[in-house]
Structure formats: C-alpha cells, structure tokens
Amino acid sequence: MTGQNAFADMLQKARMDGYAVAAFNVYNLESFQAAIGASESTGMPVIAALGERYFQNLRPRAASALFHGLQKSGSGAKNPLGQIGLHLDHATEVASCFEAIEAGFTSVMIDASHLPYSENIQRTKQVVDAAHEHGVGVEAELGGLAAGEHSHEFFEGREDLTDPSQALDFVTRTGVDALAVSVGTVHGLYRGEPHIDMSRLAAIARLVAVPLVLHGGSGTPPDLLAGAIRLGIAKVNVNTEISVAAVKALKNAVQSDRMPHLSELALVTRSAMDEVMDRYMRVFRGDGSRDDHE
C-alpha cells in the first residue's frame, strides 16, 4: 500500500499531467536560495535534495531549519506551501533516513540498489514503514547508473539497467512512492553520447503506476528529457551541471587581479546556479501530453 503524502501527491500530479518536478541538490545557503527561487519564479514545484553525501556540509536538522526559514522569508506569491519539498537524496544508511524523517523532511531516498535484490526490498520496506507513519514519502532505486565525469556522489558505478517486471515486483512489495530507474543516464556528465533507453522506460511505465525518477539529468539533451517525461518520468535529479557552472563562474571571478570578497563570490555562485536551474525548469515543464497510457 502506498501511503499518501505530499511527496506522492506532488509526483503523481506531475506524472498525470505530463511534466517533471526538478530535484536540485542543496548543500549551502546559495543552493537552497536558488532551488527555492526556481520554484518562486516559475510557479512550478521543486524538490530541494540534500544527499547523505553532503552531511559533512549540512546535517538534516540544520538543512530543515534553513529550508523552512527561507520559505517563510520568501515572497510566497507564486509559491504556496507544498510546492517545494525537502528530500534526502541517496541515503545508503537507514539511520540517515530516520534522521531526515525526524528533522521534518518531506521525503527520503533509501538507496540499497547495490545490495542483492531481497536485501534492497527489505531495507526499502523498513524505511517505507517508518516514513509513512510520519507522512513522509519514499523513493528507492532499482538497477544502477554508471558513474560519469565530475560525479561527486559516485566515483564508481556499473550500469545495471532496470528490469521492467522486477520493477513491478519491487514497487508492489515495498510500497515506495516513487522509483528511480536506470535507463541509460549516468551520475555526473556523460563520457560518451547521452542516451536513454526509451523502450525500456516505456515498458517500465506500462507496468509500474508510481511516478518514475530519472537520476543523472546533468548533460542530458532537452529532447531526450522531454521524451522521458512523456513516458512517465515525474522527477529529474540535477546535481553535477549546477556545481560545474558555479565553479566555472568562481574560477573566472578569482582570476581577476582584484581580490574579491567572499560575499561577492557567494553571489557569483548563486547566479550561476539560477541560470542552470532556470534552463532545466523550462524543459521539465513539458507540453502536457503523455505517452504511457495510449
């Protein structure tokens, strides 16, 4: 049974209406401001995603305080509460999920995809039971993505494409609200030609009713993303490309003879992040059509 929660509601609506919710990784003030700003300026939902990987930058409790504080101080004009989620990205530890649930996150991702299938089910189910009791949504992953260039979350990864009938079995047995699938995208930037296995994605979408999640949005051409969204992808994670853009802007800023102030550099990263997020938001908007139930 899928427990209804804000995360499930947000993504089910996206899948139904043929658009995708952007999940941008957050780890400092500027990334939070940029993610919240992207929702405010477009009126579209956004998920601010803190990876377990970034706990050394921010623990869930501090991230939650920052997130809720910023939302209260925003204009709120086009941004009614519930339009922005706070998500735990790629947690390998169940304890990290519990920490995020306790801190007031909207949703958590338990990633036990590297474990044998039965253990993936067991660990995911454990998180689903605890999360749903608190009205928190859960994403899990089946299959594996290859590690591309500049990936900060995964230094190694072997591509293991998601099997459609196993995906149905997994979702049924765990009760997850959303499923991350491996259909050709990579974590980080592509080393070769970007590709998405559309027929595999279509086969998964025909069997699996819960919203599907595409990790490795960075560097994926807009037409491929739009095609995946039409087939049932309701959440797309973007991390690396935002970081690369911000670091390039920083490099330019510190190359000048003048010694910039650290506060200026923070603003430089912020506007670089804004630009990339804005570009993705326009792609994720979709055209309102979907192919999955034709």
Ligand SMILES: [Zn+2]
């Ligand atoms: Zn990912």
